Amino acid sequence: MHFEPTLEFAREMDHNDPLKAFRQQFYIPQINGKKAIYLCGNSLGLQPKSLEGFLKQELNDWKNLGVEGHVHAQNPWMYYHHSFAGPLSRLVGAHEKEVSAMNALTVNLHILLASFYRPAGKKVKILVEAQLFPSDYFVALSQIEQYLRLSGRHDFVAEDAILQIYPRKREYFVRNEDVIRFIDQHQDELALVLLGAVNYYNGQWFDMESITKAGHKAKAIVGFDLAHAIGNVPMQLHDWEVDFATWCSYKYLNSGPGGPSGIFVHESHLNNPDTPQLKGWWGHEETTRFNMELNFIPAHGADRWQMSNVSVLSLAAHKAALTITDQASLTALREKSIKLTAYLEYLIDLWTADYLHIITPRNPDKRGCQLSLLTQGNGKQLFDTITANGVIADWRNPNVIRIAPTPLYNSFEDVFQFAAFIKDALT
Numbered sequence: 001m002h003f004e005p006t007l008e009f010a011r012e013m014d015h016n017d018p019l020k021a022f023r024q025q026f027y028i029p030q031i032n033g034k035k036a037i038y039l040c041g042n043s044l045g046l047q048p049k050s051l052e053g054f055l056k057q058e059l060n061d062w063k064n065l066g067v068e069g070h071v072h073a074q075n076p077w078m079y080y081h082h083s084f085a086g087p088l089s090r091l092v093g094a095h096e097k098e099v100s101a102m103n104a105l106t107v108n109l110h111i112l113l114a115s116f117y118r119p120a121g122k123k124v125k126i127l128v129e130a131q132l133f134p135s136d137y138f139v140a141l142s143q144i145e146q147y148l149r150l151s152g153r154h155d156f157v158a159e160d161a162i163l164q165i166y167p168r169k170r171e172y173f174v175r176n177e178d179v180i181r182f183i184d185q186h187q188d189e190l191a192l193v194l195l196g197a198v199n200y201y202n203g204q205w206f207d208m209e210s211i212t213k214a215g216h217k218a219k220a221i222v223g224f225d226l227a228h229a230i231g232n233v234p235m236q237l238h239d240w241e242v243d244f245a246t247w248c249s250y251k252y253l254n255s256g257p258g259g260p261s262g263i264f265v266h267e268s269h270l271n272n273p274d275t276p277q278l279k280g281w282w283g284h285e286e287t288t289r290f291n292m293e294l295n296f297i298p299a300h301g302a303d304r305w306q307m308s309n310v311s312v313l314s315l316a317a318h319k320a321a322l323t324i325t326d327q328a329s330l331t332a333l334r335e336k337s338i339k340l341t342a343y344l345e346y347l348i349d350l351w352t353a354d355y356l357h358i359i360t361p362r363n364p365d366k367r368g369c370q371l372s373l374l375t376q377g378n379g380k381q382l383f384d385t386i387t388a389n390g391v392i393a394d395w396r397n398p399n400v401i402r403i404a405p406t407p408l409y410n411s412f413e414d415v416f417q418f419a420a421f422i423k424d425a426l427t
């Protein structure tokens, strides 16, 4: 890729960007009356301008129809979640019946581990990555604790049943061959592999296919937290035979703070009578759900993991946002994302290499849009300076700045301005 460190070059790239019109569909936050340089889509995506209209539709139907809205709203609430099967399955590479929108991410991790963490004998351990998101660790730990309580076993403690895989000395992310070897070495004790597909801290995108294969060879179940992967990197969960996955929609899917999560369960587990699950009335087969009988008939596909009726207001926001992502198409988004992040990498290396060290993999196949920058010296001061200049990014203690140029609404000019602010702040 040919790049130049000039504003003219960045503007030329924007001019030639086939996705440039999508930026206009989002509200860009303001700082001191000026549009911010928003590079925090890995934390909270921006608000689509169309979202209000989608919400108003449901507010009006609720106002005018009350409970009748469940069947007579323009988009009947009872079936509202059906409209997500298409867009979500395209984003994660699944069959429509393998995905469902529901709950929140941590809740879904618990629900899925209730189905897929099946310890037995020596095989009780869960493999997670180092520097994983704490919620995932808490879920794994509490599921193991629950198993210990219910089984009455006392031959191990929960903390010892979590295996964390670390990068090699003086390296910042885990080599794929090390993950594969680790799984192989621990196959006698491994019940489950649970990784953040894209690690939230260093931005590493794991090789999900080979890890899934290795996990299955070790007779372990393999699941992924897709919080930082969905809408960011292309996946083929069905073909890769991933057992389960779950995500949130408030990062790269722009569905608003606390927006609905979703799940993927591989076809091979659907309707398998040996797949245990926590049940609720909303997971009951749709046409007979309101008969209110006590024999549980599972709904079609992944919908059977639903327990409660889903918040239609937050689904409406989700729908508004997903419509835009679907229009842009993940293929085109990824194509732009690779260039946008490579431009950021180029400018950081050119201008600030003495002070900022990129700890995200250099290979675009091993990362999404995010670069994590390890700072030397007083990194927080640098971060505060760029924030005062109108940059919204993310600081992680003790010394990392996370930058996520998001292809749906970020421009090459955003990336240029950010790098130029950093350069100025350092000279």
Ligand SMILES: Cc1ncc(COP(=O)(O)O)c(C=O)c1O
Residues within 6 Å of the ligand: 104, 105, 106, 107, 133, 135, 136, 196, 200, 225, 227, 228, 248
């Ligand atoms: C990787 C990862 N896992 C889990 C969570 C927790 O998400 P939630 O609060 O939606 O359960 C987050 C939140 O940012 C995350 O980034």
